[in-house]
Amino acid sequence: MSLSEFDIIKNYFSNIGPERDDVPLGVGDDCAILAPGKDVNIVVTVDNLVKGVHFDDLTPVDSIAYKAVMVSVSDIAAMGADPAWLNLALTLPDADQHWLQQFSQGLREACDVTGVRLVGGNISRGPLNISTHLTGLLQNQKALYRSGASVGDNIYVSGYLGEAALGLMIHQQKIAKNNFDLKDRQYLLSRLYKPTARISTGLALQSIASACIDISDGLMSDLGHLLTSSKCGAIVELTQLPVHACFESLFEQVGQWKSPLCGGEDYELCFTAANVYAEKIQQISQNLDVKLTHIGRIENEVGIKIMYKGEIMPLTSDSSLTGYTHFC
Amino acid sequence: MSLSEFDIIKNYFSNIGPERDDVPLGVGDDCAILAPGKDVNIVVTVDNLVKGVHFDDLTPVDSIAYKAVMVSVSDIAAMGADPAWLNLALTLPDADQHWLQQFSQGLREACDVTGVRLVGGNISRGPLNISTHLTGLLQNQKALYRSGASVGDNIYVSGYLGEAALGLMIHQQKIAKNNFDLKDRQYLLSRLYKPTARISTGLALQSIASACIDISDGLMSDLGHLLTSSKCGAIVELTQLPVHACFESLFEQVGQWKSPLCGGEDYELCFTAANVYAEKIQQISQNLDVKLTHIGRIENEVGIKIMYKGEIMPLTSDSSLTGYTHFC
Numbered sequence: 062m063s064l065s066e067f068d069i070i071k072n073y074f075s076n077i078g079p080e081r082d083d084v085p086l087g088v089g090d091d092c093a094i095l096a097p098g099k100d101v102n103i104v105v106t107v108d109n110l111v112k113g114v115h116f117d118d119l120t121p122v123d124s125i126a127y128k129a130v131m132v133s134v135s136d137i138a139a140m141g142a143d144p145a146w147l148n149l150a151l152t153l154p155d156a157d158q159h160w161l162q163q164f165s166q167g168l169r170e171a172c173d174v175t176g177v178r179l180v181g182g183n184i185s186r187g188p189l190n191i192s193t194h195l196t197g198l199l200q201n202q203k204a205l206y207r208s209g210a211s212v213g214d215n216i217y218v219s220g221y222l223g224e225a226a227l228g229l230m231i232h233q234q235k236i237a238k239n240n241f242d243l244k245d246r247q248y249l250l251s252r253l254y255k256p257t258a259r260i261s262t263g264l265a266l267q268s269i270a271s272a273c274i275d276i277s278d279g280l281m282s283d284l285g286h287l288l289t290s291s292k293c294g295a296i297v298e299l300t301q302l303p304v305h306a307c308f309e310s311l312f313e314q315v316g317q318w319k320s321p322l323c324g325g326e327d328y329e330l331c332f333t334a335a336n337v338y339a340e341k342i343q344q345i346s347q348n349l350d351v352k353l354t355h356i357g358r359i360e361n362e363v364g365i366k367i368m369y370k371g372e373i374m375p376l377t378s379d380s381s382l383t384g385y386t387h388f389c
Numbered sequence: 390m391s392l393s394e395f396d397i398i399k400n401y402f403s404n405i406g407p408e409r410d411d412v413p414l415g416v417g418d419d420c421a422i423l424a425p426g427k428d429v430n431i432v433v434t435v436d437n438l439v440k441g442v443h444f445d446d447l448t449p450v451d452s453i454a455y456k457a458v459m460v461s462v463s464d465i466a467a468m469g470a471d472p473a474w475l476n477l478a479l480t481l482p483d484a485d486q487h488w489l490q491q492f493s494q495g496l497r498e499a500c501d502v503t504g505v506r507l508v509g510g511n512i513s514r515g516p517l518n519i520s521t522h523l524t525g526l527l528q529n530q531k532a533l534y535r536s537g538a539s540v541g542d543n544i545y546v547s548g549y550l551g552e553a554a555l556g557l558m559i560h561q562q563k564i565a566k567n568n569f570d571l572k573d574r575q576y577l578l579s580r581l582y583k584p585t586a587r588i589s590t591g592l593a594l595q596s597i598a599s600a601c602i603d604i605s606d607g608l609m610s611d612l613g614h615l616l617t618s619s620k621c622g623a624i625v626e627l628t629q630l631p632v633h634a635c636f637e638s639l640f641e642q643v644g645q646w647k648s649p650l651c652g653g654e655d656y657e658l659c660f661t662a663a664n665v666y667a668e669k670i671q672q673i674s675q676n677l678d679v680k681l682t683h684i685g686r687i688e689n690e691v692g693i694k695i696m697y698k699g700e701i702m703p704l705t706s707d708s709s710l711t712g713y714t715h716f717c
Contacts, residue, residue: 090468091535091602092433092464092467093433094468094527095430103422103425105420105423105474105508106419106420111513113515114515137420148433148434148435152437181433185438185443186439187440190480192478206414207419275419
């Protein structure tokens with residue numbers, strides 16, 4: 062590398078994200094020192110983005126960094142916690158300054174948007190690999206677990222589903238350009254490249270949601286994890302899935318319900334709550350200006366039943382309702 | 390992969406390290422939940438081991454995992470903190486069960502030795518890359534920084550220097566086998582493959598050491614970082630460097646002082662302390678049965694002077710005393 066590790070840190074990874082009072086010592090010593098505060102528990106998550114798996118040469122570099130942060134922020138949001146401190150382990154094939162500049166820009170943007178401070182990291186030489194480790198704060202120790210859903214609870218999702226999957230189809234040039242206008246194209250690509258983790262929603266759902274997970278692998282897969290942890294099943298009403306009507310023809314090209322049911326990387330929240338909270342959840346939706354849609358109900362019988370026009374949809378013989386790899 | 394991510398986690402990454410009361414929720418949800426306790430600050434570090442850079446096909450697989458943990462533990466030790474919670478981001482080319490079994494064994498061994506609990510992780514497919522993120526606890530908020538050294542302070546190192554470098558020469562078959570016996574060979578390889586982080590020493594040095602760093606890149610490089618942070622220089626007495634006399638001929642093969650001065654990966658501590666603590670430091674050495682050697686003194690003039698038989702050693706024209714890449 063023409064730049065040393067120290068030059069890279071100084072030029073591209075210093076002072077990223079807002080300064081925080083709870084960071085007595087950031088980048089520059091053997092460790093960062095962090096002050097959670099009295100009676101505050103922390104939540105931690107780690108994620109990897111690997112070239113050729115999670116992004117490719119056509120992916121805008123700033124969005125790789127942005128998404129690396131947001132994927133971890135989404136995990137923190139799904140716990141009902143507040144993201145705070147980022148550590149970044151970066152493996153780079155070389156010190157390409159143009160690449161580093163764009164990466165740094167995306168990192169800064171994601172940290173500024175989420176209030177996260179970069180407090181430490183590590184740079185190695187090797188095949189491109191971005192590992193983000195994020196710590197969040199749980200002020201009142203009321204975390205949202207995957208395991209708390211009870212029979213009769215309503216099932217909700219935030220935002221709109223299947224749009225990152227459409228973005229991926231566009232990115233991979235699997236949808237013809239003349240099928241939609243430039244504004245829609247940009248919107249769908251932004252859903253893939255720069256997803257929005259639902260921090261405020263997660264925080265607002267403390268003491269309301271009985272269980273919560275973020276949708277990274279697709280609704281079927283992630284709701285499946287929630288159900289497995291909660292030891293119950295679900296009925297999902299297909300026509301209730303939140304999709305933008307303007308993309309109907311695009312969804313149909315992919316397979317009408319495949320994207321909203323099985324498309325990954327939306328980073329919306331899927332959560333359950335007792336019926337008594339239905340009104341409260343609508344208030345949260347209005348207050349935060351985040352669509353929260355009632356899509357189904359928790360049942361005793363294990364598995365996910367998909368309802369359409371009052372009937373349970375037939376599933377192909379090889380479908381398993383617990384995982385993306387099998388069902389979708 | 391023949392095994393799913395869930396199978397891999399269940400078979401090889403469950404219940405690693407001792408159970409801890411401060412882990413309300415470990416592996417299995419969107420995040421782990423951790424309880425630092427009242428008035429406890431945390432320290433965090435992240436490290437990467439990359440195939441072809443930090444290890445190769447000849448490196449025992451259990452030692453790759455062991456070292457991945459210990460490298461991060463060493464950073465925590467150098468802060469005077471107690472290692473607690475590990476997150477592991479693993480990128481694997483395939484799900485080789487034999488490899489995973491050995492890796493899991495080394496991970497378990499390192500976690501058991503250090504009291505660290507694996508609380509979460511992530512598995513991706515791609516070129517082999519191991520990213521460890523470790524959080525430690527700072528009970529009384531008395532961290533050891535790189536930046537606290539003052540003119541007149543004594544400089545110490547723990548253990549013996551240059552032995553991991555000799556281990557690397559053996560690993561790379563750069564030292565002929567007939568130059569040493571099997572026991573020495575095993576000892577030196579163990580110094581490379583399974584280093585011992587100085588947790589107890591770091592904890593005991595709280596309120597005594599004025600500055601501290603762990604020796605990962607070699608004494609010259611890491612003492613250089615400590616001096617840069619502390620804005621001062623040092624005199625190091627060459628004959629005081631702690632080396633085992635039995636390896637003298639091996640050190641000479643490499644270049645007599647090169648390994649102890651510049652050899653990386655010993656993961657010993659280099660620290661400074663005011664002269665008033667000299668006796669106390671000898672007591673710590675005896676109590677913990679860890680060699681702590683006085684090797685020099687902090688000076689006002691920037692840079693490192695190497696003394697040998699009362700004279701400053703001449704340095705070659707291209708040597709910089711601040712970094713491994715230049716000096717060693």
